[in-house]
Amino acid sequence: MNIKNLWDKYRDILPYGVFGVLTTIVNIGTYWFFAHPVGGSVMVSTVLAWIASVLFAYLTNRKWVFHSEARTGKEVGKEIVSFFSCRLATGVLDWVCMFVFVDLCGWNDVLIKCVANVLVIVLNYVTSKLVIFRHKG
Structure with missing residues (x-):
């Protein structure tokens, strides 16, 4: 397998x-912003962080990562709901x-947030590649 084939595949x-x-x-x-300077709870800060990051991820993944083929309002709507x-x-x-390891166990919130993000990133790639942005054909 040559480099071009590897690039095309990955x-x-x-x-x-x-x-x-x-x-x-x-x-x-x-x-961090909502949990520390603002003083919000772990769970509220986690939800706000989720909303911000999912919006950012959808916009970037749709265009620059998975090159979405959705064009009509119905197709884009279906894609957004799936995402x-x-x-x-x-x-x-x-x-x-966050609840188990920070609220219940008292571990470092930023460390647990980083570890949880690694798991989330892997699962998000798989679902994006195989479910949300799969190309027809």
Whole structure:
């Protein structure tokens, strides 16, 4: 297998990595802002961070990572519902991690937020690639 074939096969991975890092920065930065300077609760800050990062992820993933083919309002609407539904499922994983390890166990909130994000990123890539932005044909 030559380099062009490898690039064609894995061309989503590099931009997903870049935008995944940026989405993680949005998520952790938003969480930190609402949890620390604002003084919000762990769970409220986690939800606000989820909303901000999912909006950012949808816009970047749609255009620059998975090159969405959705054009009509109906197609884009279906794509948005799929994206947010899948992200809600991984968001629940994030919330559970924060609740169990921060609220119940008292572990460091920013450390747990980072670890949870690694799990979420992997699951989000799989659902985006195989469910949300799969190309027809």
